[in-house]
Amino acid sequence: MRKFLTLGLTAVLTVGTAAAVSTSAYAAPQLEFGACPQDVAQVYPGLKCATVNVPLDYSRPFGARMNVLVSRHASTNPAKRRGVLFVNPGGPSGSAVMQAGKLSHPNTTGYTRLPKEVLEAYDIIGVDSRGTGHSEPLSCVGEDYWRQLQPDPDLPEERDKSWERWKAFARSCAEKNGDKLKHIGSRNVIRDMDHVRTLLGEERISYLGYSYGTYLGSAYAELYPGRVDRMILDSSMNPVEPQMWYHNSTGQVTAGVARERDYLNWIARYDTVFHLGKTYEQVNAAWQKMLGDFRKQPRGPLKNVGAVELMDVYIANLSHELYWEPLAKAMADYVLRGDERAVLDWATPAGGAAGESFIAGMISIACIDSDAPADRTKIERDFSELAKTSDFAWYNVSIPSACANWPAGHDQRVVPSGRNLPPILMFGTDGDSATPYVNTVAMHKQLPSSVLVTERGSGTHCVFGSNTAMVNWEAQRIGKEYLVDGVLPNGDIDIAPHPLPVPTAGTAAAARPAVLSVHA
Template structure:
C-alpha cells in the first residue's frame, strides 16, 4: 500500500537516532526534543525530534527496550493550540518522521499540504514505528532471497522456485530478527503511540492515517478509544474479513481494483499518442505494455525482469504523478529499443533499503491477521483470478505476499473497534483506488455508524486528502480541515469531484531520466 513518494530509500539500513539534545532543548513530558537527524533537519529545518524507549514486549515492561523516534512541527499559533495530530503514511514500513516534514513544509508558492488553519492548532507528530527508519531497525538480514531480476511471476514452471525463495526469506527472518519479530505488529505499534501520548503529556490525540495507516488508527481506536479526539482515515483498509489482508486490501480485493485502474491508465496514455506514440486506443496501449513484458521474459535488462516491471507498473498506478515518466520509459523501449529509462523506473530489490522495507512489510502484514497456510489455496485463488483478470499482475500480487503462507510468527486476530466507544471518524477514499478498494471504505463506514465517508468520484488515486499540491483536491482538503479545526462532519456521506488528471509535456531524454525514480514498494501515499 503503498506511495508518498517515499521512494526506495525510505528505510535506512542503520538507524539514525536524534542528535543528543542541547542544554536548550525543549522538554515535553517524558520526551526531550532537540535537533533532528541530518536527513530530516536539512530538508525540514522547522522540525524538532525526540526518541522514547519503549518495551520490546509489553507483557514484560521492565525487560528489553526499543527506541521509537518522532518528529514534531509545532503549532504555529500557540494561543489557539488544540493538541497533537499524529500521522502515519502507510506501508506497513513507512516512517512518519519525514512525512510530518513533508506535509507541513512551506512550498515555493507559500502553500502547505496540511492547511494553515490546521497547522495553527496542532503539533504535528510523525512517529517512525518500531523497526522503521530512525527507530530501532529490524532486518531479516539476507539480501539474496530478493536478488533482481526475480523469477517470472506468471510462469507455472517457476512456482516451486517462488515457494522456495519465500520459504528461505521467512527462515532468514526467523534466524536474523527472531527476538524482535514477534513484537513488530500493528497492535504493538498502537501501544507505542499511546506511550508517546503519555510522554507528551496529552490527554488525547488526533490522528491522520493513510492506507495501511488507517488500520493503525483502527487498532489504536480498538485499544484506546477514550484517548482519541479527531480522526481522519484516508484510503481505508477493510478490517472486517477475518483474513483481513488476504481477502481485502493486499491480495484478492486488490486484484480487480488494480485491473480497473490499469485500464484507466491505458486510456489516459491513448489520449496522448502525440506524446508517447503507443497507440490511440486502450487495447493498442495494452499491446505495447505486453511487448515490454514479452521482451523482458526473453532477456531481462540488467535488474529489470518481468517481476520488476510489473512491480513498477503496479506501484505507478497509485498516483498519476508518476504516469508521464513511466510511460516515456515504455515508449522509449517499444519505439526505440532504449532501455535507459526502463531500468531507471524499475526497482532493484536486492538493496539494503528495499530489503528492510520488505522485512517490515512482511513482519507486520503476516502477523496482523490470519492468512491461508496451505499452498493449494494460494495457487487455486491466483489461478481463478488470473482467468477473470487476464494480462494483469495476479501472480505478481500473490508472490509479493506469499511469505505469509509460512511465516514463523503466528498471526493475530485483527483489531475491531467498538462502534459505541469510538468518536466520529471521517473516512476518505477514491472510487477507483487500486490499493485499498472503495468496498473497504464502505465496509468500515458500516462498521462505524457515527463515521462519514467522503468519496472522490471519477478518480483512482490512492490518497485523497492533503495530497501533493499538483494533484490536490480542494474540496477534500476543505472537508478535512473543517473537521480538524472545528469538529464539523458532513451531515451525511458525500461525493466530491475527482482531482484533474495530468497533461503530459514533452521532455528531453536527460530531463526524463533525471526525474524517473524506481517504484516505491507499496508505501501507498505521496
Template structure:
C-alpha cells in the first residue's frame, strides 16, 4: 500500500509440490514474447514482453477486452527451471513490469536459475490500458492545501469530490471492474496464457492481499507463494480501517527515525535526543504553515516524511534537508525532494483510489471521517489528516462497491509470510491477522526494523536465505521465525553502498 498525498508445520518440511512445470515449460500459448516498450527495455534489456487480452467484464468474457502488458525474464538454467514466479509490487497501482525488472537485480542466483520471472501491469496501470482521473499539472500543482488546517478542510473535501467526479468522467466504464477479485482473475488468465497448471507468486504490500484473494479463488493453481509486508485481510479492515491503522504505525516509526537522526548528531547536528530532533521538525513544519517556500508547503513536507518512512533510502537526504532548513533557514534540499505528480504518478493514484474504493464499503458521512481523523491526530498527528485526504474520494465514489472476500486459506499449500516489526504501510498487527487467516502459513518477523518489504529488498541475509530455500527447495522453517533486523543506514557511507530497494 503505497501512499502519496495528492501487508507451524511440524519439522522442516519439503513441500510435496516439486517441479510441477519444469517439463512443460517451453511454450506460452496466448503470449508471444518479444521486445518490451522502450521505457522498459532501456533500463531492463533482459526482459521480454507480451500483450494479453482480458475481458473488461468477466461476466461477459467475449465482450470488450483490455490489454495487459506481461513481462518475462527466462530462468537462467532451463534444466533447473521449476516454473513461473509471478511478481506484484503492490499499490494498488504500482507498475509491475518495471518492478520485476528492478527486483531481478536483487534476487538470489538460485531463484533466477529456477524461475521465469513474470511481471505485469495490473489492469489500467502503466502499459495496461492506463487511466487517469485529473490533469496532474493543474490538480496536483504544488503547494497543495495543508492537510491539517481546519480552514482548509472544506477545500480538501471539494478536491476529493472533484477527484471522484473526474474518475467517473474520464474512466467511468472501467471503474466497476477495478477491484481485487477482478485483478485476481487477470492473474489466472496470465497463468493460463503461460501454459502453467500452477504458478508461484511473490506479492508485496497490496500484492499480499491480491495474492490472498487469488489463493482464495484459485487455490488449485498455487504452487509456492510468498506474501511480504501484509495487508490486514479482515473484512472489517478493508480498506478504511487499514488506512487509519497506518497513522499509528507512522507516528511510531517517525519517532524511531528521530532516534536515528539523534544517533548521528555528528552528521546532522540536530541534537542527541529524540525530543531535540522533534523540536527541529516541529519548527520547520510551523514555518511552512506560516508561508510555503515555493512548491514546498506543509502538505509536501508531510508527504516527504511519510514516504521516507516506508523505506530508508530517503532518510539521509530528508535529514539533511531538515538540518539545512532548521539551522540555516535554507529550504533548497527539502524543496528539491518535492516531486509533483506526473502522468504516471497520477495513473497510480487513480488506481489506488479506484481499487480501494470499490473493494469494500466506505463511510459516506463527513462527520465520521472527521471524527476519526481528529481522534487519531491527538496522539498520531503526522498522517491522521494526510491519510484521510488521500482516500477521501472514496466518500464520493460513484462506482459499485463490493463486500470484501473472506480469506480462509482453504486448499492452499504452505505459504511463507514476511513482515517487519515497525512497518508503516502494513502494520504488524495486520500481518498477524493475515497469518491467522492462512492456516498453512509460516511467518518470518524482522525484529527491530520497519522497512516496507523484507525478502530480497531489505538486505537481511537470514530472511533472504529462508525465502530462497522455500522457493527453490520447498523447505519451510518448522515454525514461525524471528530474525534480527537489517542494519540501519549509515549516513557516512557512500550512496553507491545502498543495498536496499524500496517498493514503488
C-alpha cells in the first residue's frame, strides 16, 4: 500500500541555480506596464498590463505582425523576489491574463490561490495566447451561431446536421481569418512567451500550467530547456500522442463514466437535501428523465435549450465540485416541482462575441496543434462504441468533427523529449475526467526529471492553487515549498483527497454563477 505524504518525504533539489540565488534579471526590462483593459481591471485591480507586438510568422520577422496582451502581478516583497512565474489556465483558449489575477487576488477571507510566499517570490505573468482573450481574438462565425439550438448527434437522424454544422464552422474560420489562422498554434504561442521573457529582462522563467497549459509548458521546455527555472504541470495532456486532441476527446468520455457515477452517488448520499433518491439508480433515473424531456422538446423562450445545451453544462461541471450543489438543486426543481427556471438559467447558451471568440480560439488551436482523423466513418464508429457505456459520448464529438474538416492545415507540433531539464513538479488526480489520469502518467514518463504528486480518490480537474471549496492543503504546501525553496518530494507520492462539499438543506436552486458565461 502506498503511503500518504509526510513531512519526512522531501528532499532539497538544485533547480537551475540554488534557491537563494536570484534569477531576476540579465538585461534591462523593456516592457512598461500600465492599466489593463476594463474587463480585466474591474475583476483584478492588482494587475498591470502591457501590449507586445510580435511577428505573425516568426520565419518572416519583418512581415505582418499582431499584438498580444501581457498581465503582471508584481512581487509583494521585492526583497524576496527570485524571478517571474508564467501561468496558463489551459482551455486552450483560457485567458492567461485573467489567470494571473485569479491566482493572486485574495477572496473575501484573504485566501489567495497561490500561497503568499509564492506571491512574494515571483512576479506572476499571464500572456494571452495569440488569437484568444485580449490577443487579437479570432472570430469564425456570427455572434448568434451558438445561441441557436444545436443538432443532437446522439440521435442518428441528427448526425448529418451536426457534421455539416461543424464543417461549416471550420470553413468559415478559414474564410474569415485567412493566413492568420495558420499561425495561431502552440509553437508560435511558445515563441511569443519567450519574446516576452526577453522583454522582461529575465534569463529564465518559472512556469505553472494547467490542463492544455501543461503541454504548452512542456513544449516551451523542449525548445528552450536552458531558460526553464522551476515548472509545475497540473493535470496533463498526453504530449506524445500524434492525434493529441482527438484522443483527449475520446479519453474524456471513458474517464467521465466513473466521474458521473461519483456525482450521482454524491447526490444520493444527500437525499435529505435533494430528494432525488437514495441510490445511484434512482438519481440517474431523475437525470435521465430531465435529459429525455429536453431532448424531446427544447425549452426556453427561444426554444434553444435542448439535450446538447443541457449536457454541455452538465459535463462541464463534472470536472470539479464547485457547482455540484446548485446544479443538483436545479435538477430537483425540475424533476420534483416542474420548475425549469434554474435549469434554463444554467443551460441557456450565452452566445455573444466573447463566447464565439472563445470557441473559435479553442477549436483553432486544437486543430492546428495535432493531426486528426479525416474519416467521418471512423469517427462515428469510435463514438458509437464509446456510447455503449457512456451517456455523453456524442457530446464530445465537436473537436473531432471540426478538425476532420479543418482547411488550414496542421502545424508541426513540438513533442517534448524531457532532455536537459531541471526537476519538475507534477500534479494529477486519478479520477480526472477533463484530462484523464493516463495522460498525466504519459507526461510524467516523458519527463524523467519530474516528480508526480497524485491526489488519490479525487476526480477534480487540477490540484494546486484551487478554489477554497476544493483546496488540498497538502498540495498547497508541496507547491509552495518547490516554487520558493526548491524542495520536492523524494519520488512519486500520493496525497489524501480534499473533502467533497456538504450541501445545505433547502428547496430553491441557486442561479448559475456569472463566471459561467461561456459554454463550450
